[in-house]
Amino acid sequence: MNVIKYNFAKEFTKYPGGRYKTLGDFSGEQFREEVLENIFKSDDTIIELDTSGVVTSFTPSFLDEAFGEMARRYGVKKFKEKVKFLDKKLEEKLEEYLQ
Amino acid sequence: MKKINKLYELRIFIKRTRKKLKRKQKHTNNNYRFMGQKVSKIITIPPYLDLEKHLEKTLDFIKNLGEEVRENESIVIDHSYMIQISQEALLLLTSEIERSIKKKDSSLKGNKKFMPKNKDIKELLNKIGYWKYFNIKSQKNKSSHKGKYYLDIKSDTKANPMYVGELIEFFEQIISFEDNIRDKFNDALFEAVANVVEHAYIENQKIFYIEGKWWLTASLDFSNNIVSFTIFDQGIGIFKSLGSPNRKKPLSDGLKNIVNMIKSKDFGKIPKLKEYPKITLLKKLINESEKLSRHETIGRGNGFKSFKRFINEVESGEMLILTDNISYKVISGETKILEQPLNGTLISWTIKVDNNSNKKIHLKKEI
Numbered sequence: 226m227n228v229i230k231y232n233f234a235k236e237f238t239k240y241p242g243g244r245y246k247t248l249g250d251f252s253g254e255q256f257r258e259e260v261l262e263n264i265f266k267s268d269d270t271i272i273e274l275d276t277s278g279v280v281t282s283f284t285p286s287f288l289d290e291a292f293g294e295m296a297r298r299y300g301v302k303k304f305k306e307k308v309k310f311l312d313k314k315l316e317e318k319l320e321e322y323l324q
Numbered sequence: 325m326k327k328i329n330k331l332y333e334l335r336i337f338i339k340r341t342r343k344k345l346k347r348k349q350k351h352t353n354n355n356y357r358f359m360g361q362k363v364s365k366i367i368t369i370p371p372y373l374d375l376e377k378h379l380e381k382t383l384d385f386i387k388n389l390g391e392e393v394r395e396n397e398s399i400v401i402d403h404s405y406m407i408q409i410s411q412e413a414l415l416l417l418t419s420e421i422e423r424s425i426k427k428k429d430s431s432l433k434g435n436k437k438f439m440p441k442n443k444d445i446k447e448l449l450n451k452i453g454y455w456k457y458f459n460i461k462s463q464k465n466k467s468s469h470k471g472k473y474y475l476d477i478k479s480d481t482k483a484n485p486m487y488v489g490e491l492i493e494f495f496e497q498i499i500s501f502e503d504n505i506r507d508k509f510n511d512a513l514f515e516a517v518a519n520v521v522e523h524a525y526i527e528n529q530k531i532f533y534i535e536g537k538w539w540l541t542a543s544l545d546f547s548n549n550i551v552s553f554t555i556f557d558q559g560i561g562i563f564k565s566l567g568s569p570n571r572k573k574p575l576s577d578g579l580k581n582i583v584n585m586i587k588s589k590d591f592g593k594i595p596k597l598k599e600y601p602k603i604t605l606l607k608k609l610i611n612e613s614e615k616l617s618r619h620e621t622i623g624r625g626n627g628f629k630s631f632k633r634f635i636n637e638v639e640s641g642e643m644l645i646l647t648d649n650i651s652y653k654v655i656s657g658e659t660k661i662l663e664q665p666l667n668g669t670l671i672s673w674t675i676k677v678d679n680n681s682n683k684k685i686h687l688k689k690e691i
Contacts, residue, residue: 240485243518249483281489282507284514314503 227270234278244286253290261295273309293322365396369403374410383664386416393424402438406445411543412672415556418477419539427532434460453477471546481536483518491542498544502684505637512630516555524559531667533558551675558668561648563602599661606652631673638685640676
């Protein structure tokens with residue numbers, strides 16, 4: 226299995242934004258399209274997200290549009306297999322968007 | 325020799341006096357010249373502007389300012405009589421000036437004669453970045469209010485997360501947040517900005533507007549340990565945005581009924597009665613426990629709910645919503661029906677912070 230270690234603050238942004246690209250930079254939609262979709266296209270790749278260094282917190286809109294939407298499209302089981310979080314608190318927070 | 329000198333001085337004196345008279349005449353004839361351009365109107369900012377004691381007068385002035393700027397070829401805005409202005413009123417003033425000069429494709433120019441004379445006002449306008457915002461060199465003055473800090477006025481048409489980052493960093497200079505409280509604060513700030521960009525404006529508004537545009541500022545006041553944040557937009561207001569046919573997300577039946585009541589022309593034969601559904605609607609928007617998932621969201625209300633949750637957690641604060649002709653203080657429940665509607669929506673939050681480090685939000689240290 227190919228594990229991609231992804232430093233969110235360095236590779237995407239320290240300031241995650243809102244839901245849609247039209248509203249502003251670094252949105253959940255942008256992260257989903259540019260990062261997560263590519264991971265899900267490949268069967269043998271998983272992503273390990275390191276979110277340390279993020280200055281502002283992840284807004285509910287970002288979490289829902291980036292991660293919640295992927296879980297709805299591919300199923301919660303597959304999502305959990307492919308996306309791993311180093312920050313366990315964030316992983317817990319995300320649970321409510323994976324329903 | 326002495327005689328020649330005296331004659332020379334007399335000639336200079338006469339020349340200067342004539343010039344002064346001429347200038348005065350031009351001024352009184354409403355034909356003033358400023359930086360070589362004819363000025364058709366001088367608008368004087370009143371001594372007191374705020375959204376408490378002088379609420380109606382402030383809104384009236386802001387409305388008139390916009391109209392005067394749009395109707396007159398060129399104007400001078402006289403700041404010299406200003407004595408006191410609140411952070412919220414200053415944001416309204418800044419936005420109205422910007423809207424008007426943008427429509428004229430013009431700019432604001434500085435002139436010592438029309439700058440504030442009051443030292444507190446001078447200091448406030450410098451600290452909040454008012455002159456900087458309009459690219460005008462600020463006045464020099466000695467700082468006297470050591471205990472009050474302002475975030476420079478910010479404005480954009482996008483919900484750029486950097487601004488929320490800057491706001492959090494500004495507050496964290498003196499405040500400590502518990503982790504989950506910091507997250508809630510972040511969410512509330514971001515929702516406030518994102519809501520404006522997403523919901524506040526519609527196409528073809530009556531008065532000239534800059535789509536998605538918001539203005540915000542924040543302050544830290546050590547004299548009473550109050551932290552505040554204000555955001556303003558010149559959109560259609562909360563009630564119209566909820567009733568807009570362009571809405572992507574459906575309203576709940578309860579909210580839909582109230583919106584229809586507000587839109588109905590027959591409702592409220594008694595003056596002011598027709599305003600009560602607006603107050604009910606605001607209260608419902610903020611207090612109804614609705615999920616924040618994308619499928620159930622009602623859009624504009626999420627920012628309010630986020631901040632209400634934040635205030636409930638920190639147990640001290642107030643949120644003022646000023647939209648259309650309604651002023652509503654969420655925590656105290658105080659409502660006012662205004663004579664003069666506001667073109668847009670202003671939301672102002674204040675949070676009382678103390679030194680008790682057991683609190684979820686507390687002061688780090690005195691500066």
